[in-house]
Amino acid sequence: MLRAIKYCVLGLLLSLAACVEPYAPPVISSPARYLVVDGFINLNGVTVIRLSRSQSLAATTVSPFELKAMVSIKDDAGALYPLAERLPGTYSSQPLTLSPNRRYQLQVSTLTGRRYASDLVVAKVAPPIDSVTWSVDGQGVRLYVNTHDPANATRYYRWKAQETWQYNSAFRSDYEYVNGAMRPRIENIFTCWSTANSTSIMLGNTQKLSDDVVADAPLHLLPRNSYKLRVKYSLLVQQLAQTAEEYAYWEMLQKNTESLGTLFDPLPTQLTGNVHCLDDAGELVLGYVGATSVTQKRMFIDRSQLPLGTKYATGYEDCIYQDTIPLRLVNDVFRNPVNVPTYALLDGNFNPVFYLSSSPDCVDCRRRGTNVKPSFWP
């Protein structure tokens, strides 16, 4: 009896722990597909605008592109600068030099004939980046940006960052199996470069300061043992200037994106942007189109500059073993592309006796990047 009571009580407590069910009201399952306008008007170069549609929360595919739209930049004097669809959904202008003294807007006309336009915005000029610096502390490598505007006119900044790093695959491959024969590999698939855009929204302002000086604004934090630091690391920082309104939009977007889910998160905000449908004022459009020039700066961190004795991750931690393939099995094994020869064990006459084999994921660095050395790489 006592035992029964005890289990009853335990069951009671357990029942408290697990009562989570999926929740998908109809409004979430089949949401409206709103037009999304992503990009900014570049005063000094190519303007790239991506048009897509919002999609269901549960969708796993990339969001659908908005194809064959007419997109153009218009200034407050009425001059039009058309954009052409270079990639599906991505519309690019010619390299332009637009006057910072005008106001600009983006006009979009979709294939179905609906017309959209962003609000006219003041053009902002981004001052040059003074430096991109870094420091090492207990948590890792911190990257900072420094800039200033002698005219005290910029005040609101947004930075975009692109990382590039050099890395090696787990095993060097000296041979390749081509057309039923083993031959020395010519192409380098051991050393590659990978590039990724930063996904976080990096913002800074100098509103509180008497001078428009940004000192050591934090951009990025790399873990101490990051595999990106193993050989050589580079960061390209692009600096954009913003109006106060655009800054507020990005600040809100940052808060909305970076907290999702728990009971203690701040209240989410409905955030749309500055693009409107001209045919139907009630139609929702997402995205904020600002106008700014872009300045950029690149920096490098070489492994030799970092503290000695750090054990870096490789990114190839799963690649531990290689198989030993005797000559008689070479054709059977290497005919299958999941096996890639790495190197050979030679006899006294330098003739191969065994080949070692691994998987393409462990051997071919191109699976994670490119073996073409970027032009900026020293």
Place this chain on the structure above:
Amino acid sequence: MKTLYRLVILIVCCTGSRLGWAQQAEPLISGSFQDLSVEQLAKQLEARSGYRIYFDSAAVRGVTVRAEAREQTVASVLRQALQPTALRFSMDADRHVFITKGTGLPLVLPAGFFETLASAPGADSAAVAGQPVPVAASPSQLYEIGRLSAAPASGRATLTGHVRSAKTGGPVAGATVYVDGPGGGVATDAQGYYALTLPVGPHVLNIRGIGIKNTRRRVLLLANGQLDVQMEENVVVLKEVVVEAEKTKNVTGMQIGVEKLDIKTMRQVPTAFGETDVMRVVLLLPGVKSVGEGSNGISVRGGGTDQNLILFNDATIYNPSHLFGFFSGFNPAILKSVELYKTGIPAKYGGRLSSVLDITTREGNKQKIAGAGGIGLLTSHLALEGPIVKDKTSFLVSGRTSYSDWLLGKLPSRTLRESSASFYDVNAQVNHTFDANNTLSVNGYVSRDRFRFGGDTTYAYQNRNGSVKWRRTFGSRLFGVLTGTYSRYDYQIESARNPVNASVLRFDIEQLGGQVDFSYFHSSAHTVDFGGSTLRYNMLPGSLQPRGDKSLVVEQTLAREQAQESALYLSDRWDVTARFSVYLGLRYSFYQALGPRDVYRYEEGRPRSPTTVLDTVRYGGGRTVATYHGPEYRASLKYALNDNSSVKAAYNRTRQYIHQLTNTASVSPTDTWKLSDAYVRPQVGDQVSVGYYRNFKANTIETSVETYYKVMQDFLDYRGGAKLLLNPHLETDVVSARGKAYGVEFSVRKTAGKVNGWLNYTYARTLAQVNPDNPAERINGGAYYPSNYDKPHEVNLAGNYRFSKRFSTSVNFNYSTGRPITLPLSKYYIDGTGRVYYSDRNAYRVPDYYRVDFSMNIEGNHRIKKLAHSSWTVAVYNLTGRSNPYSVYFKSVGGQIKGYQLSIFAQPIPTVTYNFKF
């Protein structure tokens, strides 16, 4: 007994008809009456004199009388015969004689006339000044009040007194004292005092109250005087009656929007863990809405969870819940009553916008040591009480604890084993009676919670409260209460899993208050209340400190905030006619935010944000940073259409100087408070309500309809992405919101019979609006939107069926519209990263809430003399096992954003509780 009835009827007749003194010859009696019973004597005298003699045969049984008469009047014979006995007599002009026990039956006739009557001894007033006030214990005895010579010229006199329990000696508050007929009635105040102005003459006082046997006292009112009444306790514990007392109060009382619950009612409501839970019962009342299952946060008539003043023996309770809200913080064993004011808030109370929840504990037993307790699956409680000095001083100590910690340790799951959940609360109280006019009570309350989920974050919070209350009676018309209170609430959230991030977050608020309240019974038409109060706040808004040597957390402590809140009030209850009464009150509150404090100044005309700070102004200690003050009007009126129905209306304004910061709709222990300051203005609320009340079937069925309209100004809402914890410039993240709420509440209650309970339906809306000048700060474009507490339809049923005195069942039914929620609607890509588009704030609703609970009460036998009275309660919470969403949240899982609904009680939860009392 029949004789007695005849007698009473006769008195009433006599009183009504002013008879003259008969001038005919007085018959004279001669003879010897030896060892006769009163009956025999009466018969003989009647035969010889033509007098009619009335007596209560039970009162005279066994009494033998003797008399020798020679040409004597009947009065003289009787005086001689009854002199040695306890019997007394009186007679009237129509030759009616009344023999009674103790004192002679006064026959009420015009003043002055009475003196000529040959009155029996003992008819002198006992309630003369300087003599002890009689304690009226007997319902059949007639008590004479006041001295005849002091008879007022107006023909009306005021009867005051104290109603106390015969068993415990404690005061009986809220008992109704009323007379049959048009005289009206009053309720005893919190100290058991009452005052009633009536026409001079005989009256039957009916006294009804909670936990006492309804009774009556016969009085003869000659002049102003005092009558204390001792009431017998109702020994049938847990009698299945929902609301037993104040049967006509809902119609005849002044109150509108007031709900009063006694512990018996609360015991019958089934709860999740078998323990009587004040807050959960309150949630079943019309106009009160839960903010989430398993949460003790309540929203009253559309107000926020911070707009309820929760008083526990007069001290403010900041967190009334245990274990994230699964239990309420009050030990059921010591509770006396709970009063909830939704509107018509008396001028005495202030400081919160929506409601006052006044929880009082009973006094300890002044006669003997007694105890009560309960053993449940997760918690147990025990209370012990008794006299320190008999009839003068009593104590009441109670404690409650959970042993869920021990149970969690036994669980197979590692996460649960590393979890812990424990709480306790302790209450101690001493009551002392100095003399008839002075009593003192001292209360202390401590509650503590500590819980941890999966060995990561430990939440702990404490309430510490104390109050001292001195009650004094100045004469028969003026009562005064001096109260001192102390409240402290604090919490610590400790995160220890990752030594690098190990930290502890603290918050505390302290409140020290003094209050003086007077009640002046000016006349039967006017009862004047006045007084004043002051409160001092001292608050730590937040502090984050590293924990351990490895922690890299940067210490951050916000400056403490201080403020003083004071108020004066005056109110008058005026019974204009027997049917029409008004209550007029004015409270004037005054608030100062005090230094030391650093206040940021912001650019004019731009939204406040860290980027628009111009400079910082430093205020020294004690200097006033900001001042707010204003009147709070309280008015209500009642018009009785007839004996069974009335119409009432009320208007009240309330001001609130302290705000809760919560970024979720449920009360969680991470909520902090904010004192009004230079930027955060006090909240102001105005409410108008009208109600119609009607009773049926001899007041056993009460029905009411109440409707209200409420406007709230300057309550806090948050900008999108607001940071509420550890924010040194909170004013940049909060916005002032306006709110309006309106609704209608229908209620039917059956208070007696085998089947009893109540059924409510509420239709209520509560809307908020944030519409500042700057369009970017507007929420939902500046339009009204449903607030977090907007649940338009709600139905509550609490029913009991009593099979026998020892076995009864109860059932609860609860339905409400789901609460509003802001939903993520779709996702899109900006700058290469997935983003979420959210709906307008609170544009959607979670699924409707629906729950049925059931409980059975089995009592032990009802022998009065036994070691302990015990009862078993078997209850099932959420009988149908419906998964009511506690919270809905969204998580990014593998690139998909998925919605989840968390239900706390998704299965029927059976519990067994054993309660005992000795």
